[in-house]
Every structure is written in structure tokens, then in C-alpha cells.
Amino acid sequence: MGDQLLVGVNGAAGRMGQRVVVLVCQDPDLKLGSALDSENSPALGKDAGEVAGTGSVGVEIQSELTDRVDVMIDFSMPSGLLSVAKVCAERQIGLVAATTGLTPEQRDEVLSASQTTPLILAPNMSLAVNLMMKLVREAAHSLKNSPSGVDVEVIERHHRFKEDAPSGTALHFGEIIAEEMGQTDHVHGRQGRPGARSISEIGYHALRTGDNVGEHTIVFGMMGETIDLTVRGHTRDSYVYGALAAAKYLAAQRPGLYSMADVLGLN
Ligand SMILES: NC(=O)C1=CN([C@@H]2O[C@H](COP(=O)(O)OP(=O)(O)OC[C@H]3O[C@@H](n4cnc5c(N)ncnc54)[C@H](O)[C@@H]3O)[C@@H](O)[C@H]2O)C=CC1
Numbered sequence: 001m002g003d004q005l006l007v008g009v010n011g012a013a014g015r016m017g018q019r020v021v022v023l024v025c026q027d028p029d030l031k032l033g034s035a036l037d038s039e040n041s042p043a044l045g046k047d048a049g050e051v052a053g054t055g056s057v058g059v060e061i062q063s064e065l066t067d068r069v070d071v072m073i074d075f076s077m078p079s080g081l082l083s084v085a086k087v088c089a090e091r092q093i094g095l096v097a098a099t100t101g102l103t104p105e106q107r108d109e110v111l112s113a114s115q116t117t118p119l120i121l122a123p124n125m126s127l128a129v130n131l132m133m134k135l136v137r138e139a140a141h142s143l144k145n146s147p148s149g150v151d152v153e154v155i156e157r158h159h160r161f162k163e164d165a166p167s168g169t170a171l172h173f174g175e176i177i178a179e180e181m182g183q184t185d186h187v188h189g190r191q192g193r194p195g196a197r198s199i200s201e202i203g204y205h206a207l208r209t210g211d212n213v214g215e216h217t218i219v220f221g222m223m224g225e226t227i228d229l230t231v232r233g234h235t236r237d238s239y240v241y242g243a244l245a246a247a248k249y250l251a252a253q254r255p256g257l258y259s260m261a262d263v264l265g266l267n
């Protein structure tokens, strides 16, 4: 098994990190090399597999990277991503960065790691969501000169525990639509008397309900008809499979910034 890729997981005790631990251990091409979490995590010192409910895997959760890994997968918090990006940049470890809710400054700091190491920074690792990004771009491009005007609204649903809103994916859908159609105002919810809707707006609506693992609907509203494009996750594994594909892809790359479209062959 000497050819196995050694994978580190940052945020290993979290909802996503636990599923990454389980699916890395099930993949014959991969081996769990390190499991990291916050220095305040009650999971420190525990076996990552035990925490993930899959039985002992012989890797303890630690707060610092001491073991050798080939690629790091991060599903943590902005502070966790910033720390691990610095380490990956210094040690030239490929980084799959999946954490959302970064400020523009934090995003730039993470992106700077691509000067010395292969990097993917993507708000969504799922195949279906990345394909939907292509479809939404095509719809926005085709509708941009619609004579009656098109109102675009982005609706997302996530579990009650999610800390950032709107989702990183919703914001990215908005960026794609604005690139194609030219809207300049990003409006988050509406209340009171905001007045008639302007065509220069993209509206965002973030629902937080139960254990929903993630749904996004893009509404293209016109006079007389509407197109709704929806993508729904059923389990968190949809994101993990994409992250594992990204880790394998980065292992063969030179330092630089890569995209999930590169990984999934969607370009
Ligand atoms: N790009 C994608 O496809 C996806 C991205 N996400 C994002 O991944 C992130 C994590 O999501 P969940 O697992 O649901 O959250 P979670 O709260 O269940 O897990 C986060 C984990 O990170 C740990 N953590 C906090 N600070 C840390 C630090 N400084 N260093 C290392 N670990 C630290 C926490 O202790 C926790 O175990 C969120 O930003 C979420 O939006 C989630 C799903 C898919």
C-alpha cells in the first residue's frame, strides 16, 4: 500500500470532517495521515475513527500538524483554514479548502498559498452543484437581453447549525449571474417597504431548517413565466466525494490555483 496518498483532515471532529475521515478510510487509494481540530476541541487526543463512529483507525485528533501528509482537506472554520493554509504553503502540501464564510481579506490570504503549493478553494465540492454552476451561467447568458427583464433570486436552505449566511455557494451563484447579466446590487432579504424591485438586484434568501444538508434554487423570474433551477444534497457524502477527487487531482499538480471544474472535467 506504499502508493496510497496520505491525507490530512482539518476540522476532523466536525460534521463534514467526520465523513471525510470515514470515506478516506474506505478508499483503497487513500490513507488517513493526520486528523486536526481546534485547540479547544473536546475531541483532541481521541481516535479520529472513533469520533466519526467508524471504529479505531489509529490516528489521534491533534491541534497541530506533526505527521507527514501529501494533501490536506479542510472543512473547518475561517480561523482553522487560515492556520492550515499557512502550514500547507510552508511545507508545500496540496490544500483542498472547503470552508466558507471567509472575509475578502481572509480569502486573499488563503489564495496566497497557491504561490507555493497546489490549491483548490471552492464553496462547494459536489459534482451536481458544480454542474449546476455551468447551467446557471448558461441560463444567465441566454436571458441577459430578455426584453421584459429578468429578476434573479437565490434561495438556499441549510441545517440549523450553519454559522455563515448566505451560504458560500449562494454567493458564488450570485457572482456567476452578475458576471453574465451585470447586476450590481446584492440584496439580502427584504422587509418593510423597500419599494418596487430593481432589475439591477440579485436577492438572496437563507433558510435555516432542521438537518438540511444543502439546497440551492436560482429563480429567473420574467413577465409571464419563471425558471427555477434547483440542486439538492441528500447527504454530506456528496461534498466528500468531490473533496476526495480534488485531493487526488492536486497530488499530481504543480503549485497554483485549480478549480472544481478542473477536477470534475466540467471545463
Ligand atoms: N465546500 C463544500 O463543499 C462544503 C463546505 N462546507 C463548509 O465547511 C465548514 C465546516 O462545516 P461543518 O463540518 O458543518 O461544521 P462543524 O462546525 O460541524 O465542524 C467544524 C469543525 O472545525 C473545527 N474547528 C474550529 N476551529 C478550528 C481551528 N482553528 N482549527 C481546526 N479546526 C477547527 C471545529 O471544532 C469543528 O470540529 C463550513 O464552513 C461549511 O460551510 C460544508 C459542506 C460542504
Ligand SMILES: O=C(O)C1=N[C@H](C(=O)O)C[C@H](O)C1
Residues within 6 Å of the ligand: 100, 123, 124, 158, 159, 162, 166, 167, 168, 169, 170, 213, 214, 215
Ligand atoms: O455548511 C454547510 O453545510 C454547507 N456549506 C457550504 C456553503 O456554505 O455553500 C456548501 C454546502 O451548501 C453545505
